[in-house]
Amino acid sequence: MKILVCISHVPDTTSKINFSEGDTKFDTNGVQFVINPNDEFGLTRAMWFKEKQGANVTVVNVGGADTEPTLRKALAIGADAAIRVNTQATDGFSVAKQLANVIKDGAYDLVIAGRESIDYNGGMVPGMIAGLTQANFVNNCIGLEVDGTSAKAVREIDGGKETVSTSLPLVIGGQKGLVEESDLRIPNMRGIMMARKKPLTVIDPIDASAETTSIKFEKPAPKGAVKLVSADNLDELVNLLHNEAKVI
Amino acid sequence: MRPDLFEAPDYYNLDELLTDEHKLVRDAAREWVKREVSPIIEDYAQKAEFPTEIINGLAEIGAFGPYIPMEYGGAGLDQISYGLIMQEIERGDSGVRSTASVQSSLVMYPIWKYGNEEQRQKYLPKLASGEWIGCFGLTEPDHGSNPSGMVTNFKDMGDHYLLNGAKMWISNAPFAQVAVVWAKNEEGRIHGLIVERGMEGFTTPETHNKWSLRASSTGELIFDNVKVPKENLLPNKSGLGAPLGCLDSARYGIAWGAIGAAMDCYDTALRYSKERMQFGKPIGQFQLQQKKLAEMITEITKAQFLTWRLGVLRNEGKATSAQISMAKRNNVDMAIHIAREARQMLGGMGITGEYSIMRHSMNLESVITYEGTHDIHLLITGLDITGLNAFK
Numbered sequence: 001m002k003i004l005v006c007i008s009h010v011p012d013t014t015s016k017i018n019f020s021e022g023d024t025k026f027d028t029n030g031v032q033f034v035i036n037p038n039d040e041f042g043l044t045r046a047m048w049f050k051e052k053q054g055a056n057v058t059v060v061n062v063g064g065a066d067t068e069p070t071l072r073k074a075l076a077i078g079a080d081a082a083i084r085v086n087t088q089a090t091d092g093f094s095v096a097k098q099l100a101n102v103i104k105d106g107a108y109d110l111v112i113a114g115r116e117s118i119d120y121n122g123g124m125v126p127g128m129i130a131g132l133t134q135a136n137f138v139n140n141c142i143g144l145e146v147d148g149t150s151a152k153a154v155r156e157i158d159g160g161k162e163t164v165s166t167s168l169p170l171v172i173g174g175q176k177g178l179v180e181e182s183d184l185r186i187p188n189m190r191g192i193m194m195a196r197k198k199p200l201t202v203i204d205p206i207d208a209s210a211e212t213t214s215i216k217f218e219k220p221a222p223k224g225a226v227k228l229v230s231a232d233n234l235d236e237l238v239n240l241l242h243n244e245a246k247v248i
Numbered sequence: 249m250r251p252d253l254f255e256a257p258d259y260y261n262l263d264e265l266l267t268d269e270h271k272l273v274r275d276a277a278r279e280w281v282k283r284e285v286s287p288i289i290e291d292y293a294q295k296a297e298f299p300t301e302i303i304n305g306l307a308e309i310g311a312f313g314p315y316i317p318m319e320y321g322g323a324g325l326d327q328i329s330y331g332l333i334m335q336e337i338e339r340g341d342s343g344v345r346s347t348a349s350v351q352s353s354l355v356m357y358p359i360w361k362y363g364n365e366e367q368r369q370k371y372l373p374k375l376a377s378g379e380w381i382g383c384f385g386l387t388e389p390d391h392g393s394n395p396s397g398m399v400t401n402f403k404d405m406g407d408h409y410l411l412n413g414a415k416m417w418i419s420n421a422p423f424a425q426v427a428v429v430w431a432k433n434e435e436g437r438i439h440g441l442i443v444e445r446g447m448e449g450f451t452t453p454e455t456h457n458k459w460s461l462r463a464s465s466t467g468e469l470i471f472d473n474v475k476v477p478k479e480n481l482l483p484n485k486s487g488l489g490a491p492l493g494c495l496d497s498a499r500y501g502i503a504w505g506a507i508g509a510a511m512d513c514y515d516t517a518l519r520y521s522k523e524r525m526q527f528g529k530p531i532g533q534f535q536l537q538q539k540k541l542a543e544m545i546t547e548i549t550k551a552q553f554l555t556w557r558l559g560v561l562r563n564e565g566k567a568t569s570a571q572i573s574m575a576k577r578n579n580v581d582m583a584i585h586i587a588r589e590a591r592q593m594l595g596g597m598g599i600t601g602e603y604s605i606m607r608h609s610m611n612l613e614s615v616i617t618y619e620g621t622h623d624i625h626l627l628i629t630g631l632d633i634t635g636l637n638a639f640k
Contacts, residue, residue, distance in 0.1 A: 076276075189314060196269075
C-alpha cells in the first residue's frame, strides 16, 4: 500500500499572532512552526500501517524551502520519502491542485490529510483533492483500517460516530482519534540520523492560480474588564445582561 | 507538580546559528523531557530515587553517547547537538542530566578514545542502548580537587591485576553494571580499568541523605583485592591527562546543561510575575522584579553565546581545557544565581515542589562542586592567562 500524508507547516499553538503590511500578511517573525496537529495524527496512523502492514509512506508539503524542517521531522519520525512542491501555499484550491498532481503521479492508494490546518482553518483541501483525483472521501475521520483494497473508516458526526465501508483509492480528512495524543511520536536520534539519507524531492509547481485572496486579517477584540455582581443582587445582573451586554 | 508550560528564551535569535538538524535534535529532546521527565521528576526527587523507567527513553533520544559513531551504537552527532541534548535534559533535572553525562562522557568516551576495538565492541553498544549503565571512579575520600594524589592502585599479578582502594561521590554507582576506574600502577602511573559488577571484592554502597541531585543515585566504589582481567585495562592513554580528557567532555556538557536549568527558572519566574497579583497589579510590573528578570535574561543570553562558540570550537577540535573550564564555571554560577533570584520572586511558592525552582537550586549546589569546583576552575583560568600555577 502506498500512502501519501499531506503535511502542513503551521505556527505552534503557543505562538503570538501578528500581522504585517497593513494587516494583509501573517507576520512570521519569531514564530515557531510545527507539523499541523491534524496531520500529525494522520502521520502517526500511517506509521502504524507501515509497521503492521508494510505500507510505504511518503509525506508531501506545498511550500518554500523554509518548510523543509517540518518534512525532515516527518522523515525522522519514520516516513520513507518526502516531496516538497516548491511554491507558496496560497488558497485551498491552489494547494489542492498541486497535491492532486502529486497524487496522480505517484499513484497512491491512500491519502491522509488533516481535516483542517490550524493556521487558516480552511478545511477544504482534503475534499478538493478527493474530487480532483476522483477518489473516495471520508472527512472528520477518527478511525481507519485497511484490508486489501477495502477500507473501514470511522467518522465523527454530531453526537456520535459513523462507521463507513469504502474502498481504495481513498482520501481521508483525519483528526484526533485516528491515534491519541499519547501515541504521537518524538523523533529518536537514530531516526534523525536515518532521515539524512532519505530522499526529499523538490518538484516544480504546476500552473494553479489561487481562486481567493486574503484582503485583511483582524484579531478578536481584547477581552474587557470583568464586572463582579454580588450573588444576592440578581436584578442588577439581569439589568446588566439586558441593557449593557445586550445578550438577553 | 504543575503542568510543564516551558517556553525557551532566545533573546538574540541564537536559533539562526543552529542547523535544522540541531533544532530537530533539540526539539525532540525538549518534547521528550516535557512528556516523560517533567510529570514524574518531582516525585522521584522527593523520594530520593533515580527514575529507572526513563533509561530507555534517554537512550532513544540519544542522550547516551550522542557523538559516539553509529558503528558503536551512538548517534554520530556533533558537539553542539550533544550540548543541546544536555541543555534540554538539565532543563528537566540536573540529576537526570548527570546520569546522561556520566554515561556519555565519562564511560563511553574513555572506552571509545582510550580503549581497544574489542573493548569498544563489547561495551559501547550496550551502553548506548541503556542495557548497561556505567559510572566513573576518579574522586577519592581524601583526593577531590587533587586527583593526582589518589591512592587507589593495582598490582600486576601475572594473569590479572589486583585492584585496591575506594572512590567516593560516584554518580550511578549503586546500580551501574560497569565502572571506569582510575588507579595507579606499581610505578605510580594512572591507568583506566573497566570493572564490572559481580567481580569479587567490588561493592558500591549508596550515599544517602543528599539534599541535592536527589533524583540521581550516588555511591562509593570499594575495591578489596578485586581481580581485574588484564584485557580490561584501557590501553591507549595513561596519566592524569586521560581522566581529564573525559572531564573536558563532561564539563562541556555541564556548561550547556546549566543553561537549561537557568532557562527553566527564568521561564517559571517570568510566567509567575505576570500572574501573581500584589497591591492590585502583577508583580512583574514592579521595578525590583523587572530588574531580576532583565538580569536573568541578559546572563542567559551571554551564556548561550559563550557556549555556542565553545561548541563550534569543540567541533573544530580547537577548544582548550581552560576554555571549557571558563564556560562550566560561568554557566553554573549564572544558573545558581538565577535559581536563587527566581526562588525569591515566587515567594513561599518557590520553596514547594509545585515548581521546579527549589529543586534546580539544590541540584546546582552539586553541579557547582563536581567536575572541578567553582574555585578550581578559576585557578585553571588564572594559570592559563598568567602561566603561573596557583594550585601548589
